[in-house]
Amino acid sequence: MLQAASAIPAAAGQPTDNILVAENVSKRFGGFLAVSNLNLAVRRGSIHALIGPNGAGKTTCFNLLTKALALSSGRIMFNGSDISDLRSAAVAKRGLVRSFQISATFPNLTVLENVRVALQAKHGKSYHFWRSIHSIDSLNARALELIGEVGLSASQGVTAAELSYGKKRALEIATTLALEPELLLLDEPTAGMGHEDIEPITDLIRRVAVGRTVLLVEHNLSVVSTLCDRITVLQHGQIIADGTYAEVSANPLVRTAYLGEDDA
Numbered sequence: 027m028l029q030a031a032s033a034i035p036a037a038a039g040q041p042t043d044n045i046l047v048a049e050n051v052s053k054r055f056g057g058f059l060a061v062s063n064l065n066l067a068v069r070r071g072s073i074h075a076l077i078g079p080n081g082a083g084k085t086t087c088f089n090l091l092t093k094a095l096a097l098s099s100g101r102i103m104f105n106g107s108d109i110s111d112l113r114s115a116a117v118a119k120r121g122l123v124r125s126f127q128i129s130a131t132f133p134n135l136t137v138l139e140n141v142r143v144a145l146q147a148k149h150g151k152s153y154h155f156w157r158s159i160h161s162i163d164s165l166n167a168r169a170l171e172l173i174g175e176v177g178l179s180a181s182q183g184v185t186a187a188e189l190s191y192g193k194k195r196a197l198e199i200a201t202t203l204a205l206e207p208e209l210l211l212l213d214e215p216t217a218g219m220g221h222e223d224i225e226p227i228t229d230l231i232r233r234v235a236v237g238r239t240v241l242l243v244e245h246n247l248s249v250v251s252t253l254c255d256r257i258t259v260l261q262h263g264q265i266i267a268d269g270t271y272a273e274v275s276a277n278p279l280v281r282t283a284y285l286g287e288d289d290a
């Protein structure tokens with residue numbers, strides 16, 4: 027049975043292994059409550075989706091979880107530490123990283139150069155070129171590894187501007203991985219993609235999720251159903267269902283609020 031607006035309970039006697047927990051989180055814009063008493067638990071190692079109709083509060087939630095927005099009330103725990111009062115750069119350093127925003131790519135730089143820039147941003151002084159040849163070698167080696175991980179090895183010398191839309195997204199993911207996320211937040215990773223790019227990006231997300239946790243906002247329900255272990259459904263800033271795709275899609279509240287609207 028699905029529960030509305032509740033945290034995911036721990037199995038009796040088992041320690042919870044939730045990498046991210048939002049407790050009673052709310053966000054008010056003036057008199058408008060955009061997110062209301064959100065209780066969300068993201069299990070370590072899972073691929074978790076936030077879905078909901080337009081205006082449900084998904085983006086606001088993402089902004090709260092990544093600390094791009096300050097909470098009006100509540101608490102956010104990441105890896106057992108309270109991050110409620112930290113800024114987004116500080117939470118990114120701890121391993122909670124959002125793609126497509128922090129990791130802007132540079133159109134005139136090659137794939138390799140873009141990933142090297144992201145690595146330099148992460149490692150700062152330790153990779154300054156005058157330090158040692160060893161630093162450059164290890165930076166290049168790591169850049170090539172990340173490029174390989176997202177399937178762009180054959181395009182390493184191509185500028186970002188010349189890449190197809192799907193490959194640009196893969197590059198953005200590589201530059202995000204350079205920041206060594208433990209929890210990777212993806213904001214509508216298939217938005218604006220043609221049919222031909224959707225399956226490769228879905229496979230890529232599945233691959234990069236190995237050894238990491240992924241939380242995504244996604245409108246494409248077929249992507250959500252094939253990719254995600256757990257789905258949280260928002261409506262009017264509140265969680266109305268939480269569970270597997272089969273569970274949430276059978277929930278009458280969800281069918282009315284979300285699937286009903288989109289499938290109508």
Ligand SMILES: Nc1ncnc2c1ncn2[C@@H]1O[C@H](COP(=O)(O)OP(=O)(O)OP(=O)(O)O)[C@@H](O)[C@H]1O
Pocket residue numbers: 055058060078079080081082083084085086087
């Ligand atoms: N800065 C803001 N000031 C005032 N209201 C806001 C602000 N940001 C979001 N809202 C309102 O909060 C509600 C939730 O918006 P949000 O963008 O989080 O929804 P969403 O689920 O991401 O929607 P979509 O799927 O359309 O992107 C909406 O009614 C929106 O108008």
